Amino acid sequence: MSTVQVGDVFSMDDENGQEVEIEVLGLVNVDETDYAAVAFSEDVQDESKEDIDVFFLRIEGEEELYEIEEDAEFERVSQAFQQLQEQAAEDLN
Numbered sequence: 644m645s646t647v648q649v650g651d652v653f654s655m656d657d658e659n660g661q662e663v664e665i666e667v668l669g670l671v672n673v674d675e676t677d678y679a680a681v682a683f684s685e686d687v688q689d690e691s692k693e694d695i696d697v698f699f700l701r702i703e704g705e706e707e708l709y710e711i712e713e714d715a716e717f718e719r720v721s722q723a724f725q726q727l728q729e730q731a732a733e734d735l736n
Contacts, residue, residue: 646705647679653708668697673723677702678711680724699724 651667664684671678679702682695699720700708711717 647677647702647708652684653681653706655708665700669724669727670702671720671724671727673719678720678724679708681708 647667647670649667649669652664653667654662654664657663665681666684666687667679667681668687669680671680679700680697681700682697686695699711699717701711701716703709711720
């Protein structure tokens, strides 16, 4: 079980080699593997109502985050996270 929690902030290099901070927005377990839904911290803290780009990272070890490289794995994780969001919305109603 990972120690990554919603609200955690991590530093990583973007595609240009620049260090950026990402914030964990949610967690989901798919096929016994933990994943984090994350967004750039700057976007999360922005007060505007613009859409936030969310992406998923595989959690390995306690706090090691890795990009998902396979399309099929990304689709499974994306669908599982969407189902969690829909369930949470239904629970609020």
